[in-house]
Amino acid sequence: MLSKSQARTFFLGGTGVFAAIFLALTVDSMKRIPALTHADQLTESVVRGKRLWEANNCMGCHTLFGEGAYYAPELTQVVERRGKPWIRLFLKDPEKMFPGERRMVNYRFTDAQTEDVIAFLDWCGHVNLQGFPPKPPLRDLLRPAAVTASGTAASQPELFRTICIACHSVGGVGGVVGPALDEVYRRKTRDEMLVWIADPQKLKPGTPMPVIEMTDAQRAEIVDYLLDLAGRTPPPANGRPTPKTPAEVYE
Amino acid sequence: MKYKTQKIAYWFFAAAMGLLALQIVYGFIMGFARIGMDGLHPWIPFNTARAVHTNLLVVWLLCGFMGSAYFIIPEESGRDLEWPVLAWIQLISLLVVGVIAVGCYHFNIWEGRKFLEIPRPLDYLVVVNVLMFLANIGVTLWKGTHPTTTALVLYMGLLFAALLYLPGMIQEDNQTVDSFYRWWVVHLWVEGVWELIMGGILCFLLIKLTGVDREVIEKWLYIIVGLTFLSGILGTGHHYYFIGTPRYWLVVGGIFSALEPLAFLGMAVFAIAMSRKGGRRHPNRIALTWSLGCAVMSFVGAGFLGMAHTLPSINRFTHGTLITAMHGHMAFWGAYAMIVLAMIAYALPLLTGRRLWDTPAANWAFWTSNIGMTAMTGALAVAGITQVNLERRIGLDFMAVQHEIEMHFVGFLLAAALFTIGIGLFLYTFWRHGLPSQEAMAPESAPDTLAADLAPEAR
Ligand code: HEM
Ligand code: HEM
Ligand SMILES: [Fe+2]
Numbered sequence: 141m142l143s144k145s146q147a148r149t150f151f152l153g154g155t156g157v158f159a160a161i162f163l164a165l166t167v168d169s170m171k172r173i174p175a176l177t178h179a180d181q182l183t184e185s186v187v188r189g190k191r192l193w194e195a196n197n198c199m200g201c202h203t204l205f206g207e208g209a210y211y212a213p214e215l216t217q218v219v220e221r222r223g224k225p226w227i228r229l230f231l232k233d234p235e236k237m238f239p240g241e242r243r244m245v246n247y248r249f250t251d252a253q254t255e256d257v258i259a260f261l262d263w264c265g266h267v268n269l270q271g272f273p274p275k276p277p278l279r280d281l282l283r284p285a286a287v288t289a290s291g292t293a294a295s296q297p298e299l300f301r302t303i304c305i306a307c308h309s310v311g312g313v314g315g316v317v318g319p320a321l322d323e324v325y326r327r328k329t330r331d332e333m334l335v336w337i338a339d340p341q342k343l344k345p346g347t348p349m350p351v352i353e354m355t356d357a358q359r360a361e362i363v364d365y366l367l368d369l370a371g372r373t374p375p376p377a378n379g380r381p382t383p384k385t386p387a388e389v390y391e
Numbered sequence: 392m393k394y395k396t397q398k399i400a401y402w403f404f405a406a407a408m409g410l411l412a413l414q415i416v417y418g419f420i421m422g423f424a425r426i427g428m429d430g431l432h433p434w435i436p437f438n439t440a441r442a443v444h445t446n447l448l449v450v451w452l453l454c455g456f457m458g459s460a461y462f463i464i465p466e467e468s469g470r471d472l473e474w475p476v477l478a479w480i481q482l483i484s485l486l487v488v489g490v491i492a493v494g495c496y497h498f499n500i501w502e503g504r505k506f507l508e509i510p511r512p513l514d515y516l517v518v519v520n521v522l523m524f525l526a527n528i529g530v531t532l533w534k535g536t537h538p539t540t541t542a543l544v545l546y547m548g549l550l551f552a553a554l555l556y557l558p559g560m561i562q563e564d565n566q567t568v569d570s571f572y573r574w575w576v577v578h579l580w581v582e583g584v585w586e587l588i589m590g591g592i593l594c595f596l597l598i599k600l601t602g603v604d605r606e607v608i609e610k611w612l613y614i615i616v617g618l619t620f621l622s623g624i625l626g627t628g629h630h631y632y633f634i635g636t637p638r639y640w641l642v643v644g645g646i647f648s649a650l651e652p653l654a655f656l657g658m659a660v661f662a663i664a665m666s667r668k669g670g671r672r673h674p675n676r677i678a679l680t681w682s683l684g685c686a687v688m689s690f691v692g693a694g695f696l697g698m699a700h701t702l703p704s705i706n707r708f709t710h711g712t713l714i715t716a717m718h719g720h721m722a723f724w725g726a727y728a729m730i731v732l733a734m735i736a737y738a739l740p741l742l743t744g745r746r747l748w749d750t751p752a753a754n755w756a757f758w759t760s761n762i763g764m765t766a767m768t769g770a771l772a773v774a775g776i777t778q779v780n781l782e783r784r785i786g787l788d789f790m791a792v793q794h795e796i797e798m799h800f801v802g803f804l805l806a807a808a809l810f811t812i813g814i815g816l817f818l819y820t821f822w823r824h825g826l827p828s829q830e831a832m833a834p835e836s837a838p839d840t841l842a843a844d845l846a847p848e849a850r
Contacts, residue, residue, distance in 0.1 A: 144540075144606060147613035155620040162624045165643065169571065169636050177567045177635045187564045194503035197496075200438020205634045206711030207570060208505055211425070211437050213789040214711060241790060242424075243432050264566060270641065272633035274707050276786030315788075 176268045188253075189260025196247055204264060206272060212244065214273060219262040223302030227258055229350060237306065238317055239348045297361045303352055304362070310369065318349060325370045333363045392741045392831045394465045396472035401742045401827040402482055403458025404735045408821055410451035410489070411728075415811055417444040422807060425800045435497065442496045442508040448723060449506070450489045455731030456588050457481075457524055460545060462738050463595050464528045467542035468535020474527050481523045488516045504569070506577050507559045514560055521553045540609040541594045544616060548587030555579050567635035574630045581722070582623040582651060582693075589689070589730045590616050590658065596682045596737055597662060601669025608665060615657045622650035629701050633710055641703040648701045652694030655726075662686035675740060675748040680757055681733035688729055688761065692721030692768070708783045713775035713796075721768045732817065743824045744831035753820045760813025766806030774799035 142150070173179070193199070199208035202215050218227065230237045231254050234244040249257065296305070307317035314320075328336065335342070337359055340349040354362075392398065420431055420440040429437075465472050472478060492509040495501060501508040509517070532538050532546055559576035563569040594612045598605050628644020662683055673679065696718040700709040709715065736753070740746050747753065774796040781792045 142610065142614065144610040144613065147610045147617070151613045151617035151620070154617050155624070158621055158624045162627065165625075165639075166571075169631075169640075170568070172637045173565065173567050173571075173635060176637065177565055179565055182564055190564065190566060195501075196499060197438045197442060197501050197503035197508060199503055199505050200441045200508075201436075203711040205566070205570065207634065208711065209438065209441050210711065210713050210716055211421075211441075238790070242427075242793065243429060243436075245436050245438075267567060267635040269633045269635055270638055272707060272710060274783060276784055278784045279786040282785055316791075 178263070178266055181263060181266070183259065185256050185259040186263045189256035189258070189263075192249070192253060192257050193260055196245070201244065205267070205269060212242070215261055215264070216269065216273060217265045219258065219265050222306065224258055224262075225299070226303045226306060227261075228254055229303065229352065231257065236348060236350055295365070297358070297365055299352075299354055299358055300362050300365060307349070321366055322369055325367050330363055330367060333366060334359060337362065392827075394471045395832065396475040396478075397462050397465050398742060398827045399472070399475060399478045399482070400458040400462035400738060402479075403454050403461060404738070405821075406482065406486055407451040407454040407458065407731060407735075408818055410447045410454065411814065412818065414444055414447040414451065415807075415814065417447065418807065419804070422800060422804045426797055426804070439496045442501060443493050445506055446492060446496075446508060447489075450485070452723075452727045452731060454485070455734065456549065456592075459592050459731070459734045459738075460524075460528050460549060462734070462742075463545060463592070464531050464542055467539045467595070468532050470531065470535045472527065473530040473534065477523055477527050481520055481527070484516070485520050488513055488520065504573055507573060511560070518553075518556065521556070525550055525553060539605070540612060541591050541598065544587050544594070544612060545591030548584045548591060551584040552580060552588070555584060570634045571631070571636065574627055578627045578630055579624070581726075582626060583620065585727060586619045586623070586654065587616050589685075589726055590619075592730050592734055593658065593662065593682060593686065596678065596733060597665045599737065600673045600675065600679045600682065601665050602673070603665045603669045611657075611661045615654055615661065618650075618654040618657055622647050622653065626651045629706065632703050632706055645701070645703045649698065651701075652690070652698050655690040655694035659686040659690040674746070675737060677748045677753045677757065678733060678737035680754075681729060681736050684757065684761060685725060685729035685733050688721065688725030690725070692718065692723070692725035696721055696768070708779050709775070712778050712783070713771050714779060717768050717771035717775050720771065721764060724764045735821070739821065739824045742827045742831055744828050745824050747820060747824055750820065752816045752823075756813050756816035756820060758813070759816065760810050763806055763808075763810025763813055767803055767810060770799050770803035770806055774803070
């Protein structure tokens with residue numbers, strides 16, 4: 141059996157050897173990280189965004205690179221997932237986007253600060269994370285109807301796909317804050333929709349639906365798309381009934 | 392208590408108890424927010440509660456380690472503490488810094504990096520504080536009789552913990568590099584040097600409580616801490632899988648972190664073997680119960696539950712989910728909270744001269760808190776597994792999944808209530824011991840010297 145001094149040698153020797161290897165790997169990592177993280181794109185705006193990220197401890201609710209807290213969504217690819225226009229709108233008043241949901245702090249960022257935060261998150265989204273977050277391996281297995289769903293998504297106007305879908309669903313895909321829009325053509329005429337989308341507050345003061353800035357052409361495109369859903373509403377995804385609209389629930 | 396200056400340990404322990412109670416309060420604030428009861432949000436948003444919860448945890452554990460060192464080092468070096476007044480100054484300044492930091496978090500002032508939230512100027516004060524502490528026990532050790540292995544390992548652990556705090560203060564523009572060095576503090580503390588501290592305290596307790604020969608125990612100490620560093624240093628790689636670092640960390644981190652449980656397994660087997668081997672019954676049974684409990688629960692929380700998500704192919708899915716929170720709770724509890732509570736259970740009767748070991752309250756405290764923590768871990772495990780499957784494997788929206796697992800947090804809160812009852816009983820026992828007294832210096836109230844007589848130590 142080992143003697144005490146042999147045990148001590150094992151401890152000191154092992155520690156020395158592995159600490160040396162660790163330091164060598166650290167030096168090597170520092171050489172490679174700039175390429176893996178696109179360090180050349182670390183603009184001043186990104187750095188300012190990082191300072192805002194730290195000064196407000198966003199990591200105390202969110203994870204970034206999977207590090208942080210587990211109370212709020214992982215933000216590594218949020219720019220890809222939600223798009224910049226949506227994030228701008230969201231950060232202006234987070235509670236308004238998801239009323240009655242888990243709450244975020246409203247930081248009252250200036251427009252410039254918002255751009256910095258988004259630049260930082262965008263930069264993070266392009267770091268090579270060796271495959272994190274993973275592509276959900278079971279998604280395709282469970283959703284044979286995904287073809288229709290994604291087919292729908294492809295035909296959606298850009299603005300609709302990035303902003304409206306956060307609150308509304310089409311074909312069972314999307315948010316649940318507002319009613320599903322599959323059959324909105326039954327409830328609203330073209331003109332009503334145009335007015336509603338331009339300024340929901342005017343038609344219904346206090347409604348949670350926000351004003352979303354867009355051109356008339358964009359608005360018309362979205363309304364065309366919504367009207368176009370008539371007659372080709374895709375079958376409900378994976379057998380789930382299309383989410384009920386509030387109106388239906390009350391009837 | 393052999394030396395008058397060991398008395399300061401009592402006050403460090405008392406401070407630790409107060410901070411533990413406060414930590415739990417903030418834990419409940421978060422727990423309730425998770426089931427939708429977030430009425431405190433405008434004043435104490437989740438990130439504030441979280442920073443307070445985890446920082447108080449670290450500070451009370453450090454208070455416990457420092458108190459343990461102030462108790463153990465004089466005893467092991469056979470002399471009084473060099474500068475007792477400095478120890479007082481150190482305790483008070485540590486608490487002041489802690490209170491200021493916690494206050495800052497309520498006003499959105501922080502550094503915003505997980506576990507290292509304290510504002511930069513306070514970092515420097517912490518460094519000064521820790522230097523005072525290290526100087527005090529260092530000089531005591533130096534001037535004492537030939538330093539024992541136990542004391543040396545404990546001192547090395549504390550010294551390296553202080554050194555490793557420094558990389559955490561590196562300012563970086565690149566988020567990846569920033570995280571890289573943050574882990575030098577967080578990981579190399581809990582899976583490196585803190586294990587030295589834990590090993591040192593555990594050895595001290597086993598030597599005192601089982602009466603097994605010091606040479607035998609200390610040889611095992613070397614082997615265990617050897618295993619710790621052998622696996623734990625390169626094991627840091629398990630935090631470098633997915634943060635923008637080179638791919639080889641998946642291999643290096645995977646292999647070496649998978650070896651880390653060995654050190655904890657060694658600790659558990661060794662503690663149980665020593666307590667069997669030592670034929671003598673020290674009257675303070677509850678201190679031995681806590682010591683063995685610590686060795687076993689640290690293996691379960693750190694070794695077993697750490698292993699459960701440390702392989703890259705698993706961690707890809709569990710990274711940054713409630714699985715991590717599950718592991719974090721039981722690992723911190725088993726390894727570090729329990730070693731501090733074991734030390735307190737051992738030292739209090741000696742400091743105050745009141746033999747309150749083996750009271751029903753003390754026993755209930757052990758069992759209730761441990762059953763409570765096990766149930767909390769179970770609730771987080773179920774919530775975490777569900778989250779991983781729904782969010783990471785099926786790809787549902789984060790918040791939709793959070794609603795699905797809300798019920799598990801009701802269970803979590805019930806378990807936390809049980810745990811809190813256990814801690815309440817521990818605090819009650821602490822309070823019943825009263826203050827440190829002069830009588831405690833009398834030999835007849837020091838069962839420890841009695842133990843030493845029975846089992847001659849190889850000094
Ligand atoms: C007493 C010892 C330990 C303590 C106190 C501890 C505590 C923690 C804590 C608090 C975290 C979360 C860190 C963060 O995200 O900022 C963590 C993460 C982790 N721990 Fe431990 N741990 C210990 C030992 C171990 C061991 C022995 C292993 C492996 C066998 C392990 C594997 C992991 C892994 C893989 C993660 C990353 C989780 C993720 O990807 O989100 N831990 N640990
Ligand atoms: C008894 C009441 C307790 C409650 C209700 C509680 C609750 C919580 C909650 C809700 C979180 C945040 C998880 C998230 O980000 O969503 C948390 C984090 C944490 N708590 Fe507790 N906790 C309690 C006690 C403890 C104790 C006794 C310890 C240590 C011994 C502890 C150690 C931790 C650690 C290390 C983290 C950070 C985990 C990570 O980042 O992975 N907690 N706690
Ligand atoms: Fe680790």
